[in-house]
Amino acid sequence: MTDRGTLVRIPGPSEEAQPDEARAEQTEPALSRRATLRTRWQTSWRPALRANWLFVVFLGIGTVLRVITWLAYQPAMLYIDSFRYLIMLSDPAVDGLDPIGYTIVLYPLIFVGKFFGAGLALTAAVQHLVGLAIAVLMYQICRGLGAARWLSALITTPILMDAYQLQIEQNIMAEIWSDAFLLVAVWLLIAWRLRRPGSPGNDADAETGSGRHAPGAGPMWHQAAIAGALLAANVPIRIIGIVAVVPFVLYLVFVGARWRNRHWWRTMLTRLTAGLAGFAIVLGGYLVVYRVATGHFGLSGATGSVLYGRAATIAHCDELPLTRYQRMVCPKEPLGQRLGVDAYAHNPMERPPGFPPGKSLHSVRSEFGKVVLRHQPLDLIVAVTRDFLKGFEWSKVDHPGDTPLKRWQFQIDYPRWEATDADKWTLYFDGTVPHVITPLTTFLRGYQLHHGYVPGTLLGIAGLFGVAGVVRRRRGGESLRSESLLTVGMALALLGGAAGFEFSFRYQLPGLVFLPLAGAIGFTALISRERGPMEAYPDDVDAMAVRGFEDRYGDVEFPDLVVVIAAYNEERGIGRVLDRMPTTCPTPDGGSLTIATLVVVDGSVDNTAEIADQHGAYVCVAPVNRGQGGALRLGYHLAAEHGATYVVTTDADGQYEIDELPQLIEPILTDRADFSTGSRRLGTGEYDSNVRWVGVRVFAALASILTRTKITDTSFGFRAMRAEVAQGAVLTEPQYQASELLLGVMARGARMVEVPLTMRLRNNGASKKGGSITYGANYARVMLTTWAREWVGSSENRRLRKLARTDRQQWTDRQRWRKTSRSSNVNLKKNTTP
Structure with a gap:
């Protein structure tokens, strides 16, 4: 202690006896770690950030928007479906209105978070991180396939900044996990041809000199099997994900196609078999569990209800060969005045008068739907096409009979739904009632309503580029036709499959991932050069x-x-x-x-x-x-x-x-x-x-x-x-x-x-x-x-343009001097004039 009462540290005997060399040895590991980090920063991390600065900026904006969203609605947003997922945590049922896959994902997140008093808040935070990870993987895929940095960064902006995507991630909902499963499956399928941007990569292995894939080009059989398993695992998360098997199979068949090569046929059949086996094993296991629990095979208890909802909107009941009981469930409203698919599919229906007590209303509705779809296929195609095209309109607007758009929009107050009790669940998992930070919710709502989303028309244009990439033929070099087929096929299958049941802007969100991705790949295929840029004259x-x-x-x-x-x-x-x-x-x-x-x-x-x-x-x-x-x-x-x-x-x-x-x-x-x-x-x-x-x-x-x-x-x-x-x-x-x-x-x-x-x-x-x-x-x-x-980018040209405006003669003299200088400096062999 000093005279002023300040405590000072006096070295102990062991420290006094320790030589300088020993103390230096103890500090060496720390200095070495710092030096290693500094070296990595200077040689790897900083150049990478500088080279990919545009994506880093977009990723930063997406992160800030997610932090604002997470803070604005605490502990998380709960939609109508969210309560069913939470109920299934303690009472799981494979035949419920919502499939059980998302509940399985929720279980560890909710209960780990609950241990810290933040079950729902932790789940929402992880979902936001998954959204960011999807953007990173999209960027990596595009760069690995040769897309330009600006284009690879640009196509991540929908997933990073679209307000409807932010809103769904803050909800306890399955959409973001389905997108993640599907994108990882796509990445596995095309990982064989991804390369580090700027490196030679695997071009020699991927293509032959004639521009056609080598016989072994394409994913390995185990990659196809794992991708198939991921697609199957996604089905219990979102039932509509089952349609992804179509582009999956097409890709495995057509990638690297050499129809007259026997070795290619063996390779293709091997990976196709492995992919389908991975899909069948996982989905088959789920179907077995479903049968054990219910006595019949199925995917979800909602299948029949959605089928009935679509059929009820188009049914010409007087012209259909319906049974007595099926006619009882036909909508009473005239055909032009009927409600939307959502109303018929999800609103409870009272048993019609005279309906037998032992007869299943659910089964009759399902049978009614099958009869309608079997006898009115053209009406079904027209209705589905109309709903499919709604997603490509420039602005998001409500259409009569569709799920209200406001369900997917930020509200200034915490959103609450009829016949639900959000307080009960948030108190149980997070120890708090739902609350908002009004300035943040006001900002988010204003951002969303004032074009804080990607217009559907732009997504449609991206899809057209993806289709163009499928039909793009090249005389030589690499081709991205199979990758375009996979990504645009995934987008069209998911959006078209969803439209087959009902239209909702919630079901359009996979388009924010796969349509921009397909567009970037297709655009890269269109502009890819069969010849690279020339070196400076004279090469x-x-x-x-x-x-x-x-x-x-x-x-x-x-x-x-x-x-x-x-x-x-x-x-x-x-x-x-x-x-x-x-x-x-x-x-x-x-x-x-x-x-x-x-x-x-x-x-x-x-x-x-x-x-x-x-x-x-x-x-x-x-x-x-x-x-x-x-x-x-x-x-x-x-x-x-x-x-x-x-x-x-x-x-x-x-x-x-x-x-x-x-x-x-x-x-x-x-x-x-x-x-x-x-x-x-x-x-x-x-x-x-x-x-x-x-x-x-x-x-x-x-x-x-x-x-x-x-x-x-x-x-x-x-x-x-x-x-x-x-x-x-x-x-x-x-x-x-x-x-x-x-x-x-x-x-x-x-x-x-x-x-x-x-x-x-x-x-x-x-x-x-x-x-x-x-x-x-x-x-x-x-x-x-x-x-x-x-x-x-050229400062010299800016100076020349300024000189041309101010002193034309000096500009002309400079051009002539450059001509003389260039001509005299070209080191080429000259002979005498014949």
């Missing part, structure tokens, strides 16, 4: 092509104007195009420019190169086929490096009128533009489909928004530009390059002018662009990524 292919060109032509000096044509297997039409090519181009001042034609043959396997040479063109042959973008980029640089002042591009298939060349290049020669492109909308255009007609206008509008410049046609192939402008653009797309070039040169400050010109249909051959949907999806991808890279 190996460019270098080999230029060496071959200069071996043949030497250090040739091009005239001022060079027309570049990219050609791949165009032997049938290239000759006619070159025969029409003029040798000079008139200029506005009365002079003319000499024209040289450069044909870049992009790995053709026909006689394109020989025919182009015979018709007087310079020919540069790329040793491999990379796509039109690669060929044109090579042509731009080759023309600029050999003295061209202006570069014009046209196609090898005769779609453009070369006689319109003077109009095209006039804005550049008069210094009104640095880049001039034709427009079929301002001039004349022929389209091979209505989809292409729409696409031209949609992408023009998108480009106009992104660049804040009116653009009418982004994909016109007849273009003119200063050589230094073409050479300075960053071009990485081997295909779908038109928008990359247009947005790229404009991002660097180049002046762009559109000229009314003519575009006709191909006069020979077939397009290499693929189907309209595939082409459109990839075109959108290129346009958006180019805008993000060149307009948003």
Whole structure:
């Protein structure tokens, strides 16, 4: 103790005798642990958070919303069904109105929580954690299948932020557990092809060089068996989950399909048998228990009631061959004035007068439902389809006869239901009566009512992308058709199966998981590249092509104007195009420019190169086929490096009128533009489909928004530009390059002018662009990524745009300096001129 009475610690004898080395040894483990954690943070965790920052942000928002929801309604929200689940904790019954599976899940959570005085509160908290875990697994699946980070993060926002999802998780309800069981089963089925993003993964094992799955591709038999068991275990949680067996079987049959390969057939039958065995063993065990308890096989006591509810809304009782007792349970209301499925299925029905005492009302209602569905199948299809489509409306609104929407909406006060006693149960499990924090419940209700949910139309669009992924065919590389089939099939089976019984927004919640997931996989399948992005010029292919060109032509000096044509297997039409090519181009001042034609043959396997040479063109042959973008980029640089002042591009298939060349290049020669492109909308255009007609206008509008410049046609192939402008653009797309070039040169400050010109249909051959949907999806991808890279992400381009606005001459001089600098720095072999 010091003079001021402050206690101080005096070392004991053992401590005084301990040498510094011993004390240092004791601190080493703690320091080592800190160093290990610091190393992991710096080398693994921090880079991962930085790379996946968008998903981390969304996950954080979802977590905050769940914390607010959990605090707002304590200890948990209890819906009508919740009380039946709680009753079954002490009096389990497999034939109850609700299946027993969720009660089995509840039991350990409730009673562990009850030990700490928070049985219901702990259950709600765990359900919120399950919701977050579902989002993490969705993100991992998408990234593992090659989806972009932004897309993988975006599709988790419905499960993370939809207010109806938050509300159901706070309820003591089974929905979130059903979604979790199904998603884990999906993950098990596709785990064989998931890879760490950015790593080579298992591509070699997954696909053969021809783009078809290797015979062993697909889940292992034990993965299929476990997935089948999970699907079966989900059935007692939510009966409608039984329909998931349909996409499950389809996936096991079609994944990696090679119908003529005997080994594949053995592999497929093995995993299919294992999957069905896992499903049958678990579900069969449940059915046996049900039979022991009730004397007959079944899944739930509600099956007959729901069947009756659906039939009662459409039954033409006067026209059906009903028995006397069945006619007694036919609704008394006229067909156009009947109640909804929910009212007939779940409201208690009094025994009709004259109904025999020993006759089961439940069995008669069930028989009535079967008769109606057997004799009115078209009416059933119409009713189910109508209910199915309700889930894809933009806004959530009440429909006559459906379960009221307010049941799934946050209320400012604690929700209570007729003939229930929430206080009794919360006091028993948590020692408190239900209560709310009003500011939080007010916030949640406002959030939900003011579009704090995903519009059904967007979910429908995601589903369409999933369907597109199923039908997407590829000539080579990986295919995601089977994974699209599994996820979109799961979504459609669950939503369609639920609509078969009755519509409720509660039953639409699985769509928040599987429709976005299917959409992301399908979209990735549509935009996935058969060729990866090109390396910076000159890559190996460019270098080999230029060496071959200069071996043949030497250090040739091009005239001022060079027309570049990219050609791949165009032997049938290239000759006619070159025969029409003029040798000079008139200029506005009365002079003319000499024209040289450069044909870049992009790995053709026909006689394109020989025919182009015979018709007087310079020919540069790329040793491999990379796509039109690669060929044109090579042509731009080759023309600029050999003295061209202006570069014009046209196609090898005769779609453009070369006689319109003077109009095209006039804005550049008069210094009104640095880049001039034709427009079929301002001039004349022929389209091979209505989809292409729409696409031209949609992408023009998108480009106009992104660049804040009116653009009418982004994909016109007849273009003119200063050589230094073409050479300075960053071009990485081997295909779908038109928008990359247009947005790229404009991002660097180049002046762009559109000229009314003519575009006709191909006069020979077939397009290499693929189907309209595939082409459109990839075109959108290129346009958006180019805008993000060149307009948003490039500080150099921002400086160039500013310089172009303030000092056009300095901007022009800088572009010309870049041209000279680039040309002198390209280290390629040169020979003497022949």
